[in-house]
Amino acid sequence: MILLYREIQWACFPGYVILLFLIPVQGWMGKCFAKLRHKTAQFTDERVAVMTEIITGMRVIKMYAWENAFGDVVKQIRKLEIAKMITASYPIGTNLLLGLYGNRLLDVSMVITYALTTNEPIRASTIFVVVSLCRVISFSFMRRIPRAIQLSSECLVAVERIEKLLLLEENREDDKSEIEDGELSEGTKIEAKGVCCSWNEESTASTLKDISFEVKSDQLTAVVGPVGCGKSSLLMSIIKELPVKKGSLKVGGSVSFAAQQPWVFSGTVRENILFGKEFRKKKFERIVNVCALKRDLDLLPDGDQTMIGERGVTLSGGQKARINLARALYDGSDIVLLDDPLSAVDSEVGRHIFDKCIMGYLADTPRILVTHQLQYLATADQIIVLKDGQIEGKGTLNELTEKGIDFAKLMSNDESVEEAGGTSLIHARSYKMRNQEQKEEFLQQPNENASQKLFKAEEKKKGDVNGCL
Numbered sequence: 001m002i003l004l005y006r007e008i009q010w011a012c013f014p015g016y017v018i019l020l021f022l023i024p025v026q027g028w029m030g031k032c033f034a035k036l037r038h039k040t041a042q043f044t045d046e047r048v049a050v051m052t053e054i055i056t057g058m059r060v061i062k063m064y065a066w067e068n069a070f071g072d073v074v075k076q077i078r079k080l081e082i083a084k085m086i087t088a089s090y091p092i093g094t095n096l097l098l099g100l101y102g103n104r105l106l107d108v109s110m111v112i113t114y115a116l117t118t119n120e121p122i123r124a125s126t127i128f129v130v131v132s133l134c135r136v137i138s139f140s141f142m143r144r145i146p147r148a149i150q151l152s153s154e155c156l157v158a159v160e161r162i163e164k165l166l167l168l169e170e171n172r173e174d175d176k177s178e179i180e181d182g183e184l185s186e187g188t189k190i191e192a193k194g195v196c197c198s199w200n201e202e203s204t205a206s207t208l209k210d211i212s213f214e215v216k217s218d219q220l221t222a223v224v225g226p227v228g229c230g231k232s233s234l235l236m237s238i239i240k241e242l243p244v245k246k247g248s249l250k251v252g253g254s255v256s257f258a259a260q261q262p263w264v265f266s267g268t269v270r271e272n273i274l275f276g277k278e279f280r281k282k283k284f285e286r287i288v289n290v291c292a293l294k295r296d297l298d299l300l301p302d303g304d305q306t307m308i309g310e311r312g313v314t315l316s317g318g319q320k321a322r323i324n325l326a327r328a329l330y331d332g333s334d335i336v337l338l339d340d341p342l343s344a345v346d347s348e349v350g351r352h353i354f355d356k357c358i359m360g361y362l363a364d365t366p367r368i369l370v371t372h373q374l375q376y377l378a379t380a381d382q383i384i385v386l387k388d389g390q391i392e393g394k395g396t397l398n399e400l401t402e403k404g405i406d407f408a409k410l411m412s413n414d415e416s417v418e419e420a421g422g423t424s425l426i427h428a429r430s431y432k433m434r435n436q437e438q439k440e441e442f443l444q445q446p447n448e449n450a451s452q453k454l455f456k457a458e459e460k461k462k463g464d465v466n467g468c469l
């Protein structure tokens with residue numbers, strides 16, 4: 001601008017006035033674009049969320065032939081998104097237009113003013129210098145600045161998203177989680193004293209209220225109670241997923257957790273069980289055996305090398321539950337938490353898992369088993385009965401029945417009791433007697449391939465289909 005002034009003196013000012021007028025206009029256009037870009041991003045987010053949901057549930061959508069209905073939902077959001085994108089392109093177009101013609105307007109106005117005001121002859125050298133300097137000015141003011149505004153608004157949208165993610169509440173690591181050996185009394189692995197937890201921090205109502213119990217080494221602790229009473233939440237609080245609001249919860253050692261909703265990732269069955277740990281054949285085979293997975297692996301096309309998950313074969317709920325259980329076992333942690341692993345499998349397999357795995361392989365490990373199968377309670381060293389997030393009773397089966405706790409009534413609003421079959425305590429006690437014999441048998445033959453008899457091979461028939469069909 002100074003160079004221009006030196007070249008044509010006051011004649012450059014009309015050009016500067018045009019520049020002063022165009023820059024705010026372009027700035028305003030940039031602001032409009034930023035606003036519209038924000039709105040477009042909202043529709044894009046919505047579309048991506050719907051698409052993710054569709055891709056995740058593709059099997060169900062295909063099965064019910066809902067493709068068109070979901071296609072219409074996506075089309076509708078896409079339409080709104082495109083409409084906003086088109087509106088956002090108007091300020092960009094106007095800015096480009098102003099940049100293109102503003103440049104001409106600038107040098108023409110300066111040259112005309114110079115021609116009208118100067119007494120000297122107009123030389124080509126002056127005009128060339130003026131035109132090229134105008135080009136430099138308009139390029140930086142009319143092209144680069146609006147582009148910078150446009151890019152910074154896009155950048156702002158991205159920064160806001162990153163900020164939202166970074167400002168998410170931290171998963172608070174409980175200071176009490178670092179338990180030193182001396183802090184827990186001899187032989188105690190978990191100690192809860194007046195624990196209160198809540199999934200909703202703002203809510204005053206607690207999910208778990210005044211929970212106190214102890215789990216000793218080698219103990220099987222069973223947790224029972226109706227649906228929604230807080231059994232899973234209790235296990236979650238032990239693995240620090242659910243923060244403790246009040247009281248103290250001490251856990252002495254590493255914890256493995258087999259969740260109620262079994263989870264597998266894309267990979268081979270073996271990778272799913274090892275979960276990054278080193279493969280040890282004998283241990284792996286024993287775990288597969290105790291988790292009643294042997295027969296399943298034999299039926300799978302590539303055995304334990306079969307791909308499962310999104311890009312592999314689909315497993316049944318029971319198979320997933322047993323793979324989860326096997327993963328928890330393979331980890332070899334000091335404490336094992338099992339959230340209802342027996343409900344996803346039939347009673348025969350359930351019995352096998354309870355005998356060979358929970359009472360066999362894990363015999364020396366402190367373990368907490370959430371279950372609805374009351375027939376297993378007689379074998380538990382300790383039973384915790386939960387109701388509405390509170391401990392209704394605690395002790396062995398005999399102690400609890402003496403106290404007058406009616407298990408069948410307690411769980412009566414629970415559908416799974418019916419599925420469990422033998423809920424009566426007579427059944428539970430007779431089961432304990434049989435279980436004792438089976439445990440001894442198992443400990444003598446730890447690698448026996450017992451799971452095989454639990455399955456029956458699928459029957460297949462070969463033949464032709466009639467043409468008139």
Ligand SMILES: Nc1ncnc2c1ncn2[C@@H]1O[C@H](COP(=O)(O)OP(=O)(O)O)[C@@H](O)[C@H]1O
Pocket residue numbers: 199207225226227228229230231232233234
């Ligand atoms: N991940 C979670 N986030 C929020 N609330 C939860 C979560 N898990 C459980 N809850 C709530 O905690 C209460 C107890 O549930 P849960 O522990 O799953 O019961 P149970 O395992 O005995 O059926 C329920 O009211 C449930 O809605």
Ligand SMILES: [Mg+2]
Pocket residue numbers: 231232233260339
């Ligand atoms: Mg649960």
